[in-house]
Structures are given as C-alpha cells and as structure tokens.
Amino acid sequence: MAPEGGLDFVMNRCWWDGRRVLVAGGAGFIGSHLVELLLEAAPRARVTVAGSITAVGRRNLKAVLKKVRLVKADLRDLSSCRRACRGQDVVLNLAAKVGGVHYNSVHHGSLFRDNMLLAMSMIEAARLEKVKRYLVVSSACVYPRDCAVPTPESEGLRGRPEATNEGYGWSKRMAEYLGKAYADEYGMSVAVARPYNAYGPRDDFHPESSHVIAALVRRACEGEAPLVVWGDGRATRSFLYVEDFARGLLEVAERGPVGEPLNVGADSEVSVRELAGMIARLAGGGARLRFDPSKPSGQLRRGCDATRIRKTLGFKTRVSLKEGLARTIAWYRANS
Numbered sequence: 001m002a003p004e005g006g007l008d009f010v011m012n013r014c015w016w017d018g019r020r021v022l023v024a025g026g027a028g029f030i031g032s033h034l035v036e037l038l039l040e041a042a043p044r045a046r047v048t049v050a051g052s053i054t055a056v057g058r059r060n061l062k063a064v065l066k067k068v069r070l071v072k073a074d075l076r077d078l079s080s081c082r083r084a085c086r087g088q089d090v091v092l093n094l095a096a097k098v099g100g101v102h103y104n105s106v107h108h109g110s111l112f113r114d115n116m117l118l119a120m121s122m123i124e125a126a127r128l129e130k131v132k133r134y135l136v137v138s139s140a141c142v143y144p145r146d147c148a149v150p151t152p153e154s155e156g157l158r159g160r161p162e163a164t165n166e167g168y169g170w171s172k173r174m175a176e177y178l179g180k181a182y183a184d185e186y187g188m189s190v191a192v193a194r195p196y197n198a199y200g201p202r203d204d205f206h207p208e209s210s211h212v213i214a215a216l217v218r219r220a221c222e223g224e225a226p227l228v229v230w231g232d233g234r235a236t237r238s239f240l241y242v243e244d245f246a247r248g249l250l251e252v253a254e255r256g257p258v259g260e261p262l263n264v265g266a267d268s269e270v271s272v273r274e275l276a277g278m279i280a281r282l283a284g285g286g287a288r289l290r291f292d293p294s295k296p297s298g299q300l301r302r303g304c305d306a307t308r309i310r311k312t313l314g315f316k317t318r319v320s321l322k323e324g325l326a327r328t329i330a331w332y333r334a335n336s
Helices: 029-041 055-060 078-085 101-105 108-128 163-186 212-221 242-255 272-282 307-313 321-335
Strands: 020-024 046-051 068-072 090-093 133-137 190-195 197-199 227-230 239-241 261-264 289-292
Touching (some): 108 163, 133 163, 197 321
C-alpha cells in the first residue's frame, strides 16, 4: 500500500512510465516491495523481474504477478545476465546473498564470492547491452567498526568493514567501486544507493539466517519467555522500514548522482535493548528479556547520516519504527 499522499510527491511518474525496467532480485524481500511501489507510481512501466524465481518469490509478487515478466536466471553468470538485460532501459540490481550477524560471521568467503559474481556479471551485462541507467545497491555494511555516528558517506572506504560482516561488506565496497569505475571508463550512468538495516513484511524469518528484527519478531510471536537477545543489548542500529527502503532505491535510481553513493536510511538510532522491549510489548506478551553476551552483536553503533540524500533528493522516511514493527508483527502472524 502506498504511503498517505502517494508515491509521486518526489518520484517523477513520467520518467518511469513506458521505460523497460529490469529488477534483478525483484522477487525477494526488498525487490518485491520495490516492484509493487514502482508499478503503483508508474503503471505504464514495463517491468521484468530476474533471478531464481522460487515459489516464495512468486508469493511475494502475487499482487503484481500479472503485470510483470519473470525471467529465471543465474545472475552470477554473464550470459544469463545479458539475456535478462537485453532491451532494458533501466537495471536495478537488488540481487544479493546475505544473512544475519551469525550467518555473515561464518560465511565471509562464500558471501564475498557470490556477491562479487552478481555485481560483476550484472554491470558487465548492462554495459554490453547498452542499458541507459544502472543502480548499484550497496549496504551500510561497508562502514568500519570505528566509523563516526551518524555516519556520512565519506567513511565508506575507510579502514576495513565491520569484522562480523567483513566478507559481505567488502563485496559491497567493490560493487560501489565497479559502479564508479564503469561510469568513468565507459560513460555508464550508474547510481549508488547505500541503504541501512531493512525490516518488514516478507523478511527472512528463518532461525539460521534472519536479521535481528525478524528473529525477535518470530520468537516473540511464538511465545518465547524469557525473550533471549543476542549480545548485551547496547548495540544500536538505524532501521529502515521496507517501503521506505524501496522508495529510497527508486528515488536514487531516478535522480541520484553518477558514481557517488547516497545513504538511504532514517535519522533515528535505537539500541537493541530498546528494540527488543518494543517488540515484546507489541507482540502482546511483554516477555521478560534475557541477554546473551556470549553471542555476537555486531558493530557497536550504526546510525545513518541522511543529510546528503535529504538535500540532494528530498528523501525522508515516512514509517516510524513503532508503526513498522506493528505492521511486521501483524504480517508474520497472518502468514507464519
């Protein structure tokens, strides 16, 4: 559902209408929301979704399934990517392999390998097929552990990415580098979005790969008591509801500067302790919290400096954390 006031208060409907738009990874958590918002804002856009296209992906897209073209493809393979990119005006590369803090901390090699293959194959295919506009979707995982908070874009290539996300973080740094390098060498029009922690309906709620909000929502809704929280609860995050996330990507794709990253996130920062308490209350049980400092909690602080995207594009988040959590809990209960 579109936020009150519509989506095109910033998005230029005319820019998207009639364009052939490929959304790589468009059947996933973020991608499916982006496809819905794009078609709501620009109903005449011709949208293709490429990727593994699983049964879950089809369910994610059920509201717009008759309005999109599906292409099943291995997006790590250049020839498959070229077939997907052929004839497209705009390519939005949301395809990625990622998990929660535990999954990321024990899969540095495979996460780096798979995400680099995705990044390299997709942008090369877009170049060869003469795509007019390309979006690199990076991540706040590029930032080092000791970055300034709130974190400006200038810190994205300083030091090493946070250790628990290092493989994934390096792959996203390199994807950004590729975008800038291809823009400089080949004249491609490449925008770069650097989004913060996403959550919302259709998130990954699997115990082994979920991020913090999805993990806590699942366990709170299933009645876990006490509700166990990884780490000591002091770590902070800047969370971004999925509809704001998707809208931010579309706005960066349309009007973002060439080769220069823009943070996509909320100005607010919340501790994991506060977050867990909110989820416990909203889930209705109000379970007591128990913290487990033996488990990894990731970067101590992560907060978004949204100054550049606000000044450049006029982007602001619209869904508060409390409202977003309530929507996520309601969706989980209806679909679990």
